[in-house]
Amino acid sequence: MADPRRVLLLACAATFLAFLDTTVVNVAFPDLRRAFPEVSLARLTWVVSAYAVLFAALLAAAGRLADTLGRRALFLGSTLAFTLTSLAASAAPTAELLILARALQGAASAGMIPAALGLVLAHTPPARRAAALGAWGAAGGLAGAVGPSVGGLLVEAWDWRAIFLVNVPLGLAVCWAAARSLPRDTRTARQLPDPIGAFALALGIGAVVTGLSQGEDWGWTDPVVLALLVGGALSAATALHRSRRHPAPAVDRDLWRDPVFARANIGALLFGAAMYAWLLAGPSYLIARWNYSVLEAGFGVTPGALMGAAGALIVGRRVPARMQWAAVALGSLLFAANALLLWGWADASTSYAQIFLPAGLLGGLGIGMTLTALSTAASAALPPERFAAGTGLLMTARQLGGALGVAAAAALLTGAGDHWRAVFLMAAVAALGAAAAGSSMRVRVRGGVRKGS
Numbered sequence: 001m002a003d004p005r006r007v008l009l010l011a012c013a014a015t016f017l018a019f020l021d022t023t024v025v026n027v028a029f030p031d032l033r034r035a036f037p038e039v040s041l042a043r044l045t046w047v048v049s050a051y052a053v054l055f056a057a058l059l060a061a062a063g064r065l066a067d068t069l070g071r072r073a074l075f076l077g078s079t080l081a082f083t084l085t086s087l088a089a090s091a092a093p094t095a096e097l098l099i100l101a102r103a104l105q106g107a108a109s110a111g112m113i114p115a116a117l118g119l120v121l122a123h124t125p126p127a128r129r130a131a132a133l134g135a136w137g138a139a140g141g142l143a144g145a146v147g148p149s150v151g152g153l154l155v156e157a158w159d160w161r162a163i164f165l166v167n168v169p170l171g172l173a174v175c176w177a178a179a180r181s182l183p184r185d186t187r188t189a190r191q192l193p194d195p196i197g198a199f200a201l202a203l204g205i206g207a208v209v210t211g212l213s214q215g216e217d218w219g220w221t222d223p224v225v226l227a228l229l230v231g232g233a234l235s236a237a238t239a240l241h242r243s244r245r246h247p248a249p250a251v252d253r254d255l256w257r258d259p260v261f262a263r264a265n266i267g268a269l270l271f272g273a274a275m276y277a278w279l280l281a282g283p284s285y286l287i288a289r290w291n292y293s294v295l296e297a298g299f300g301v302t303p304g305a306l307m308g309a310a311g312a313l314i315v316g317r318r319v320p321a322r323m324q325w326a327a328v329a330l331g332s333l334l335f336a337a338n339a340l341l342l343w344g345w346a347d348a349s350t351s352y353a354q355i356f357l358p359a360g361l362l363g364g365l366g367i368g369m370t371l372t373a374l375s376t377a378a379s380a381a382l383p384p385e386r387f388a389a390g391t392g393l394l395m396t397a398r399q400l401g402g403a404l405g406v407a408a409a410a411a412l413l414t415g416a417g418d419h420w421r422a423v424f425l426m427a428a429v430a431a432l433g434a435a436a437a438g439s440s441m442r443v444r445v446r447g448g449v450r451k452g453s
Helices: 004-023 026-035 046-069 071-091 095-123 126-157 167-181 195-218 223-242 253-257 259-290 294-300 302-318 321-345 352-380 384-413 419-439
Strands: 443-446 449-452
Touching: 004 046, 004 071, 004 095, 004 126, 004 167, 026 126, 046 071, 046 095, 046 195, 046 384, 071 095, 071 167, 095 126, 095 352, 095 384, 126 294, 126 302, 126 352, 195 223, 195 384, 253 259, 253 384, 259 294, 259 321, 259 352, 259 384, 259 419, 294 302, 294 352, 302 321, 302 352, 321 352, 321 419, 352 384, 352 419, 384 419
Parallel strands: none
Antiparallel strands: 443 449
16 A cells, blocks of 8 residues: 555645646736737637636546546556646647637546545545544645646746746656655446546536536527527536446446435536625636736635645645534635625725635635535445446535636626625535535434434
8 A cells, every 4th residue: 555645645746736726827818818819708718618617517527537547557657648738838829729728638637636635545444534624724725725826926937838847847847756655556346437428527527517618708698608508508407317336337326325425416517606706706807806917816715825825735644534414504604704795795895804804714614614614524425346437526616616607706796786795695605505514514423323303
């Protein structure tokens, strides 16, 4: 068995890279527009959207693939692919090739995440899994939140190509260390996932996320948007239907029979909507309200990111498995309190330190607690041989919720009325829903048997 600490370090490094690239590109848009002046802004947004769509669409299938190919094999292959596509993105001579490289990057990231967490859970003794999940959750949460400030520093020091090129030495280092440190693991599934079902699921999720992401730009009644949303939903439903009887289903529907795992997925969907809507609106609020630069806005949300890392570590190290439901509920309530503070006083605030900083610290703590507790509770509900598949489903729920939250926030921010307050109120409502889901995850032990309450 590999050294659990080394496995955790490798998994955290890969997870940090994958989630960093979900937000690091946002600050590079002015530089990208100067580099590609002939390309419209709507098309350039696909530098972000292409990554997010493929990442969300392939997570569930990647989780099943990890059980078939082996977690080590998928981890190494995905991390190497992520490194090479990062190099391709940094060298892209046209916007079209940059978007293609970003799509392939997102596909590689989808393989890294379930393989990384599956390795951590498989090589960590049960008594230390909660602490390991806390560290893993801290790496992912910190990466997503510090992305804007890291991206701003790299763009100012060089140009937009630096935000992709920096992944290359880091990715190669992770691949080298993983090849030397990780033992070959056993395959927990002998048959590849249903290819038709996996394709239908990826196509469905990708179409729905694309429709939600572009609905505000293209118009919600645009035939293309409607076709993406309706067609995507039908495609995903087809994948779920095929998974009922296929011997190697694209979606392991049996995982949802466990009430704790099912409710963790609902919590992840709702909290993803709240968190990603806030992450879109928060920096934009600082830019519009206080005339912050993009870099200053990135640093403005960094204290919350650091608090998020602290929250993840606290939950991982101090909260026992039987109390993870409470951490989900409390973390979601803290995040809702942050959003409600901004909803009540966003327009009346006279300084960053008066409202936004304390609210952001509350919200960051809530993010770290909730995401870590959701992962811990969901993994505790699964047998070890299904860790990767379960992780893929949980992360898919979170990314799909994020797409819903971003689409709703974008619609509110471009509509009439109190834009900021409407987004913050929506985030609070979604977070309160996640708190309710967390409360429903409470488990009782009777005669040594765990039962969902």
